[in-house]
Amino acid sequence: MALQAGKGLLLKADPIAAAFREEVKLGLSKTSRRPRLVGILATSSAPSKFYAEFTRKQCEDLGVEFILKKTGAADTGDLGEGEGVEEAIIEANEDANIDGIMVYYPIFGVQQDHYLQQVVSPYKDVEGLHFKFHYNLYHNIRFIEPQSLLTSTVPSAASAGVVESEEPPPGTVKSIIPCTPLAIVKCLEHVGVYNKILPYGDRAYGRTITVINRSEVVGRPLAALLANDGARVFSVDIDSIQEYTKRPQGGADTSQRRYHPRHVVHPSNASLQECLAISDVVVSAVPTASYKVKTAWLKDGCVCVNVAADKNFESDVRDKASMYIPAVGKVTILMLLRNLLRLQQYKAVN
Amino acid sequence: MALQAGKGLLLKADPIAAAFREEVKLGLSKTSRRPRLVGILATSSAPSKFYAEFTRKQCEDLGVEFILKKTGAADTGDLGEGEGVEEAIIEANEDANIDGIMVYYPIFGVQQDHYLQQVVSPYKDVEGLHFKFHYNLYHNIRFIEPQSLLTSTVPSAASAGVVESEEPPPGTVKSIIPCTPLAIVKCLEHVGVYNKILPYGDRAYGRTITVINRSEVVGRPLAALLANDGARVFSVDIDSIQEYTKRPQGGADTSQRRYHPRHVVHPSNASLQECLAISDVVVSAVPTASYKVKTAWLKDGCVCVNVAADKNFESDVRDKASMYIPAVGKVTILMLLRNLLRLQQYKAVN
Numbered sequence: 001m002a003l004q005a006g007k008g009l010l011l012k013a014d015p016i017a018a019a020f021r022e023e024v025k026l027g028l029s030k031t032s033r034r035p036r037l038v039g040i041l042a043t044s045s046a047p048s049k050f051y052a053e054f055t056r057k058q059c060e061d062l063g064v065e066f067i068l069k070k071t072g073a074a075d076t077g078d079l080g081e082g083e084g085v086e087e088a089i090i091e092a093n094e095d096a097n098i099d100g101i102m103v104y105y106p107i108f109g110v111q112q113d114h115y116l117q118q119v120v121s122p123y124k125d126v127e128g129l130h131f132k133f134h135y136n137l138y139h140n141i142r143f144i145e146p147q148s149l150l151t152s153t154v155p156s157a158a159s160a161g162v163v164e165s166e167e168p169p170p171g172t173v174k175s176i177i178p179c180t181p182l183a184i185v186k187c188l189e190h191v192g193v194y195n196k197i198l199p200y201g202d203r204a205y206g207r208t209i210t211v212i213n214r215s216e217v218v219g220r221p222l223a224a225l226l227a228n229d230g231a232r233v234f235s236v237d238i239d240s241i242q243e244y245t246k247r248p249q250g251g252a253d254t255s256q257r258r259y260h261p262r263h264v265v266h267p268s269n270a271s272l273q274e275c276l277a278i279s280d281v282v283v284s285a286v287p288t289a290s291y292k293v294k295t296a297w298l299k300d301g302c303v304c305v306n307v308a309a310d311k312n313f314e315s316d317v318r319d320k321a322s323m324y325i326p327a328v329g330k331v332t333i334l335m336l337l338r339n340l341l342r343l344q345q346y347k348a349v350n
Numbered sequence: 351m352a353l354q355a356g357k358g359l360l361l362k363a364d365p366i367a368a369a370f371r372e373e374v375k376l377g378l379s380k381t382s383r384r385p386r387l388v389g390i391l392a393t394s395s396a397p398s399k400f401y402a403e404f405t406r407k408q409c410e411d412l413g414v415e416f417i418l419k420k421t422g423a424a425d426t427g428d429l430g431e432g433e434g435v436e437e438a439i440i441e442a443n444e445d446a447n448i449d450g451i452m453v454y455y456p457i458f459g460v461q462q463d464h465y466l467q468q469v470v471s472p473y474k475d476v477e478g479l480h481f482k483f484h485y486n487l488y489h490n491i492r493f494i495e496p497q498s499l500l501t502s503t504v505p506s507a508a509s510a511g512v513v514e515s516e517e518p519p520p521g522t523v524k525s526i527i528p529c530t531p532l533a534i535v536k537c538l539e540h541v542g543v544y545n546k547i548l549p550y551g552d553r554a555y556g557r558t559i560t561v562i563n564r565s566e567v568v569g570r571p572l573a574a575l576l577a578n579d580g581a582r583v584f585s586v587d588i589d590s591i592q593e594y595t596k597r598p599q600g601g602a603d604t605s606q607r608r609y610h611p612r613h614v615v616h617p618s619n620a621s622l623q624e625c626l627a628i629s630d631v632v633v634s635a636v637p638t639a640s641y642k643v644k645t646a647w648l649k650d651g652c653v654c655v656n657v658a659a660d661k662n663f664e665s666d667v668r669d670k671a672s673m674y675i676p677a678v679g680k681v682t683i684l685m686l687l688r689n690l691l692r693l694q695q696y697k698a699v700n
Contacts, residue, residue, distance in 0.1 A: 080592075080617035086488075094506065111566040114464045118481035122502050131468040131481075132502060138436075152472050152482060152502050156444065216461040242430075267430035 008301075008318035013330040016190045020334035021062070027341040028063050035099040035344050036065040037126065037337075038092045042072035042085035047309060048104035049074070051329075055102065058333045064340065072107075082107040086119060093121040099347075100126035100340040105217075114216065122149040123347050126339040128178035129217065136175040137221050140228040140262035142201075143172040146346040166200045173346055176339050181222035183331035184283055184305060185229070191303055191323055193281055194229065202246075202259075205230030210275045212236045212293065213285040218307060222283065227263030234268060234275040241268040241275065273297045281305070282321075284312035295320050358651075358668035363680040366540045370684035371412065377691040378413050385449040385694050386415040387476065387687075388442045392422035392435035397659060398454035399424070401679075405452065408683045414690065417448075422457075432457040436469060443471040449697075450476035450690040455567075464566065472499040473697050476689040478528035479567065486525040487571050490578040490612035492551075493522040496696040516550045523696055526689050531572035533681035534633055534655060535579070541653055541673055543631055544579065552596075552609075555580030560625045562586045562643065563635040568657060572633065577613030584618060584625040591618040591625065623647050631655070632671075634662035645670050 028034070037059060041052045052068055059066035069092070070076075071084035085107060092098045101124045105113050117129040125133065135154045136144060148155060168174055188194055194203040209226050213219035214237035223235040227244035235242045243266045246259040268275075276282060276297040284293050285307035293313050298304070298320040305325045306312050318324050378384070387409060391402045402418055409416035419442070420426075421434035435457060442448045451474045455463050467479040475483065485504045486494060498505060518524055538544055544553040559576050563569035564587035573585040577594035585592045593616045596609040618625075626632060626647040634643050635657035643663050648654070648670040655675045656662050668674050 080615075083615065090504070090506075093503070110461050111464065112564075112570065114461065115481055115484060115566055118468065119485065119504060130502075131465055134465060135469060150502055152480075152500055153443070154440070154469060156440075214462075216465055220462065265430075265433065267433075 008321040009323045010318065011191065011323050011325045013187070013325065013328055016187050016325075017330040017334055019190075020186070020331065020338065024062055024334055024337045024341065027338070031341065031344065034063060034065050035340050036067065036097060037100040037102065037340055038098050039066060039068045040085060040088045040092070040101065040103045041068060041070050041074040042082045042088070042107055043104070044073040044081065045104070045106075052104055054329070055333060055336075058337070062337065064337060086116060089116065089119050093119075093124060098124060099344045100124050100336075102127050102336065110215075122176075123343055125176065126179075126336050126343060128176040128182070128339060133176045133178065134216065134221060137177060137181075137228075138224050138262075142175055143168040144175045145171060146173050146349045149346065173349070174342065176342065177225070177335075178217070178221050179332045179335040179339065180218050180307065180328070181225055182335045183328045184222055184307060185225055186331055186335070187305060187325055187328055188226075188281060188303070191325075193303060198230070201228075202230040207231045207280045208234075208278050209281040209283065210234045210236060210272075210279040211283045211285075212272075212312070213287075213307075214242075215285070218285045222285075224263055230259075233263075234270065234279065235265075236272055236275065241270055241272065242266065243268045243270075283307060286312050293317075358671040359673045360668065361541065361673050361675045363537070363675065363678055366537050366675075367680040367684050370536070370681065370688065374412055374684055374687045374691065377688070381691065381694065384413060384415050385690050386417065386447060387450040387452065387690055388448050389416065389418045390435060390438045390442070390451065390453045391418060391420050391424040392432045392438070392457055393454070394423040394431065395454070395456075402454055404679070405683060405686075408687070412687065414687060436466060439466065439469050443469075443474060448474060449694045450474050450686075452477050452686065460565075472526075473693055475526065476529075476686050476693060478526040478532070478689060483526045483528065484566065484571060487527060487531075487578075488574050488612075492525055493518040494525045495521060496523050496699045499696065523699070524692065526692065527575070527685075528567070528571050529682045529685040529689065530568050530657065530678070531575055532685045533678045534572055534657060535575055536681055536685065537655060537675055537678055538576075538631060538653070541675075543653060548580070551578075552580040557581045557630045558584075558628050559631040559633065560584045560586060560622075560629040561633045561635075562622075562662070563637075563657075564592075565635070568635045572635075574613055580609075583613075584620065584629065585615075586622055586625065591620055591622065592616065593618045593620075633657060636662050643667075 039052050039055050041048060056066050069088050071088050072079045073081045092101045101120050107113055122130045122132050141155055193207055198205055204226055209231045211219050211223045211233060214235050223233045223244045227233045227246060233244040235244055244263045246263050277299055279299055279302060281303045283305045287308055289310035291312055295314045295316050300320055301322040303323045304313055304317055304321040307328055389402050389405050391398060406416045419438050421438050422429045423431045442451045451470050457463055472480045472482050491505055543557055548555055554576055559581045561569050561573045561583060564585050573583045573594045577583045577596060583594040585594055594613045596613050627649055629649055629652060631653045633655045637658055639660040641662055645664045645666050650670055651672040653673045654663055654667055654671040657678055
């Protein structure tokens with residue numbers, strides 16, 4: 001933690017990850033069988049290959065069995081990019097000795113990749129990318145019956161948003177949350193953006209957060225998670241800005257402190273500059289090396305989190321930010337392993 | 351059918367649709383209750399509004415009850431584009447009096463729209479956009495147990511591609527096929543691209559077909575359907591060309607006439623010009639008004655099918671094409687109504 005005079009704090013993910021390492025280790029010590037994770041690498045992409053090796057190292061350090069399955073252009077043969085990936089997923093779905101499946105995306109592009117994400121059995125979906133988990137997240141359905149993972153239909157919307165405690169009611173378990181958005185929430189909890197004095201389920205109340213990117217993998221689920229936890233969120237995409245909030249907008253009577261059971265999305269007329277000017281937290285996940293959030297537009301003392309592979313913040317970001325988290329990958333992998341342990345338990349229940 | 355000297359045939363969809371109108375009418379006369387279809391319109395898009403009115407008219411003509419549910423920017427209030435669409439889907443899922451749901455896309459863009467397509471109950475998915483139906487299509491699984499629609503897991507890949515008859519084996523029903531790709535197949539059957547003398551499941555054998563567009567809604571499922579039916583298909587997208595085929599490639603021994611139970615995808619080094627030069631059929635579905643397939647590149651006597659809202663073929667296409675089908679929408683809507691009747695039956699089975 002290099003703190004220069006007049007500069008905000010540069011916060012690496014390691015100390016944030018540390019607590020979860022201990023949690024995962026403890027969880028592993030209690031399992032009757034070491035969980036087995038399969039990573040499926042189907043492209044020649046260097047970042048995917050790097051991430052696969054990173055997964056292996058993290059698994060080995062913690063005692064999770066990791067098997068890297070190479071296919072397509074990642075394999076030694078002369079297969080094309082992505083060839084065989086669907087077959088590899090189906091094989092892992094049907095193999096009772098496999099507890100979790102992760103696939104190194106992108107492979108074919110967002111549409112076909114989204115299709116592949118539905119082919120992974122929800123019981124083995126450690127990344128939390130199956131639409132059932134997204135549905136639960138968007139609807140603020142935090143607890144589910146484990147056998148509901150077997151059905152193609154979604155839980156009734158009537159069960160959405162009823163959050164009274166962090167502990168699942170009897171007969172239910174926690175839904176799986178997509179790793180990357182969850183890792184970002186955990187980082188924000190760590191740095192105090194979430195206030196533990198507030199009731200569970202509303203601990204980001206009072207915070208204004210800008211999330212730049214509205215993909216189904218990172219930006220939209222993150223904005224929904226934060227708004228379901230009480231924050232006022234601006235979701236910024238290339239062609240629009242939306243506001244996600246549980247609370248009544250504008251002049252509505254807030255004296256009762258009542259709010260919707262889950263976030264509601266409204267179109268916003270604010271510009272990015274106007275959003276940033278009032279944001280306590282800025283999360284950016286734009287997959288474009290040249291994209292930079294202007295330091296000049298940040299609110300003094302805000303918290304900035306970069307999620308993109310290339311840095312989305314200018315090098316002087318800490319002239320304005322009180323804290324800057326340049327990467328969250330080390331927390332993401334622990335969320336994935338935590339999901340692995342949970343899914344292993346959920347399967348055992350059935 | 352205006353046949354000018356030296357020009358190919360201009361074939362409107364009406365005569366192709368006619369046979370299916372009779373089939374749907376007959377099906378309707380046998381139902382104990384008139385099926386009820388909900389159309390969900392959530393944007394201010396003029397083509398979507400037009401298509402909704404078209405659906406209504408077709409339903410009324412045939413005796414299907416159609417309810418248009420407007421929300422978001424389509425509603426009279428001041429909601430944003432797409433607002434309320436997910437809630438409208440969930441409500442229709444849970445309403446036992448609704449037999450089918452169609453949603454007028456695009457709404458939010460491909461990623462979020464793909465999410466919405468999974469929220470529609472498979473039992474009411476008359477458009478066939480749920481990933482379970484796509485999975486069956488890609489794996490050439492033509493017959494399913496109706497109750498399998500209730501599960502989140504996919505059928506074993508081992509059951510793929512076993513096609514011996516058009517009739518579903520006892521205890522099974524036909525899987526639902528996405529309307530637009532199916533309508534195109536029906537058009538190609540009508541004009542003799544499919545050869546009924548060949549065995550069922552291989553009737554496009556011997557045909558070379560170029561499909562321009564590889565979206566998950568039209569191009570990829572269409573290429574897979576045609577290849578599963580025996581055709582050699584070039585799937586052309588903005589950044590790559592792939593070959594879909596059930597048969598061994600290149601110098602492999604074909605004397606046994608053996609083939610894969612379903613299509614296999616290979617990268618192709620051919621250019622679009624090279625593909626078109628050998629294609630008996632060209633289907634184009636590029637959603638860009640300026641995109642045109644060059645008539646000069648077409649094989650003399652080929653069949654051309656335009657699926658895009660804007661015409662993807664040059665005005666002189668019939669100088670080379672023996673037949674040109676400028677639009678398939680009238681067949682698509684009948685495929686949708688056929689799916690509605692089938693799903694009503696499948697529900698009754700459970």
